[in-house]
Amino acid sequence: MNVHIKSPGAATTRYIARRHGMLIDGKWRQAANGAVSQIMDPGLGKVIADVPCGTGADVDLAVAAARRAFEDGPWRMMKPNERSKLIWRLADLIEHHADTIAELESINNGMPVAVAKAGHVGPSVDLIRYTAGWPTKLTGETIPVSSPGEWHAYTLREPVGVVGQIVPWNGPLMMAAWKIAPALAAGCTIVLKPAEQTPLTALYLAELALEAGFPKGVFNVVLGGAEVGAAMASHPDIDKIAFTGSTRTGRSIATAAAATNLKRVSLELGGKSPVIVFPDADLSLAIPGVASGIFSNAGQICTAGSRVYAHESVFDRLVDGVASAAQSLKVGYGLAEGSQMGPLISSTQLERVSSMTAQGVREGASVVTGGEAMESDGYFYKPTILAGLNPQMSVVREEIFGPVLSVLRYTDDDLDGIARQANDSPYGLAASIFTQNLQVAHKMAARLRAGTIGINRHFVGDSAMPFGGFRQSGWGRERGREVFDSYLETKAIASPL
Numbered sequence: 001m002n003v004h005i006k007s008p009g010a011a012t013t014r015y016i017a018r019r020h021g022m023l024i025d026g027k028w029r030q031a032a033n034g035a036v037s038q039i040m041d042p043g044l045g046k047v048i049a050d051v052p053c054g055t056g057a058d059v060d061l062a063v064a065a066a067r068r069a070f071e072d073g074p075w076r077m078m079k080p081n082e083r084s085k086l087i088w089r090l091a092d093l094i095e096h097h098a099d100t101i102a103e104l105e106s107i108n109n110g111m112p113v114a115v116a117k118a119g120h121v122g123p124s125v126d127l128i129r130y131t132a133g134w135p136t137k138l139t140g141e142t143i144p145v146s147s148p149g150e151w152h153a154y155t156l157r158e159p160v161g162v163v164g165q166i167v168p169w170n171g172p173l174m175m176a177a178w179k180i181a182p183a184l185a186a187g188c189t190i191v192l193k194p195a196e197q198t199p200l201t202a203l204y205l206a207e208l209a210l211e212a213g214f215p216k217g218v219f220n221v222v223l224g225g226a227e228v229g230a231a232m233a234s235h236p237d238i239d240k241i242a243f244t245g246s247t248r249t250g251r252s253i254a255t256a257a258a259a260t261n262l263k264r265v266s267l268e269l270g271g272k273s274p275v276i277v278f279p280d281a282d283l284s285l286a287i288p289g290v291a292s293g294i295f296s297n298a299g300q301i302c303t304a305g306s307r308v309y310a311h312e313s314v315f316d317r318l319v320d321g322v323a324s325a326a327q328s329l330k331v332g333y334g335l336a337e338g339s340q341m342g343p344l345i346s347s348t349q350l351e352r353v354s355s356m357t358a359q360g361v362r363e364g365a366s367v368v369t370g371g372e373a374m375e376s377d378g379y380f381y382k383p384t385i386l387a388g389l390n391p392q393m394s395v396v397r398e399e400i401f402g403p404v405l406s407v408l409r410y411t412d413d414d415l416d417g418i419a420r421q422a423n424d425s426p427y428g429l430a431a432s433i434f435t436q437n438l439q440v441a442h443k444m445a446a447r448l449r450a451g452t453i454g455i456n457r458h459f460v461g462d463s464a465m466p467f468g469g470f471r472q473s474g475w476g477r478e479r480g481r482e483v484f485d486s487y488l489e490t491k492a493i494a495s496p497l
């Protein structure tokens with residue numbers, strides 16, 4: 001394992017060591033009950049900071065601040081082009097501090113620092129800039145009504161109100177950016193809760209939002225775990241919850257939202273995304289595509305390509321190629337030179353990945369490579385490939401959220417039959433297709449039940465492309481134009497003339 005550790009920059013070290021607070025109504029505060037929780041570096045398995053650990057009382061304060069900021073209108077009533085400028089300024093500030101933010105993300109989440117910078121900070125800046133252009137374009141319509149007489153009928157699109165945003169630990173900055181940028185563009189006010197494991201970049205983002213000049217109360221950050229998230233989901237004065245995380249937690253958020261005030265809910269949940277490799281696939285694309293589809297972020301990505309269906313004629317060559325890619329991956333500490341894959345987020349997650357893999361082996365899976373944790377104080381797991389599978393096995397059906405790939409062989413040449421296997425899942429987040437035949441690619445894309453489909457590439461993403469899941473992978477879409485559907489209410493107005 002790669003242990004040659006480069007020291008973080010002085011600004012990063014200073015930031016981690018300072019006293020952290022929650023941002024409520026433009027001020028940094030400790031938890032109302034004074035509680036703190038410890039933040040870990042998962043690559044070293046050691047505590048690096050204390051942060052406040054909130055409760056429902058802190059959520060109440062943050063929601064009250066967001067409500068005042070919404071109703072009093074400094075944000076909602078601000079001219080759209082002025083809102084754009086502030087959002088763009090936030091993107092500039094993130095870009096200016098990209099090195100520090102990337103180091104913080106790497107230290108707190110474990111991802112290699114180069115990945116944090118190019119794959120998380122950069123795309124967050126891009127997404128925020130893309131979204132900054134939208135406030136001036138969120139328009140209603142005029143409607144040609146058919147009722148008797150002459151009418152003037154039109155719609156207005158208005159911000160939904162105070163939004164609670166709950167994000168996970170696997171892409172802490174990027175998930176926060178995806179949430180806050182469209183809510184701000186729509187004129188909503190925000191209470192953001194980062195995951196309890198990874199609050200540092202969200203706090204840094206909040207500090208930059210203060211510097212950018214957002215009015216107080218527009219963007220609040222509360223810290224804590226399930227208790228704080230649950231207090232948000234059941235809060236009577238939050239108008240909408242946007243959540244990214246597990247399907248289990250998404251279900252409980254939807255239930256709590258329904259039981260209190262029927263707040264709007266958008267959910268971006270789990271996946272078990274299939275990768276289909278056809279006999280004519282260009283293996284020089286398919287092998288690295290499959291490998292990066294599962295080993296990026298140590299498999300802790302909701303769209304990870306964790307189930308491969310490879311035609312029997314290419315199966316052995318594909319599996320050999322992905323296995324050698326797995327074995328040559330530089331697994332190591334995020335700040336170590338050249339690391340390509342970091343640790344899992346926590347000892348809990350390491351145990352979960354280990355036990356799910358062991359369960360697969362008990363059910364009959366064979367380990368092609370990996371299949372165990374690495375010797376380390378951090379939470380490293382070897383890039384793993386499991387074969388000898390059947391569609392009923394738990395490692396084929398359940399999301400593992402680790403660097404564990406399940407490979408299945410198919411013999412069928414019928415596209416409907418292949419699609420049936422790929423679609424045999426409660427999830428529907430992403431899928432990819434490797435073939436050189438355009439007809440096969442697009443016919444297959446039409447048959448797959450998933451929100452994002454890549455052709456000859458597993459991860460496809462762009463700030464302008466909508467993202468979200470079919471079935472139990474979620475409700476609604478983020479990014480692109482469609483994200484605004486979940487942050488705006490439509491008001492229909494008509495007058496007989």
Ligand code: ADP
Pocket residue numbers: 166167168169193194195196224225226227228229230231233244245246247249250252253
């Ligand atoms: P994981 O189990 O992998 O940590 P979760 O879906 O539980 O994933 O966590 C994602 C986010 O949801 C985190 O910010 C977490 O604190 C929050 N969360 C966890 N449980 C609840 C809950 N019951 N209600 C609301 N938010 C929750």
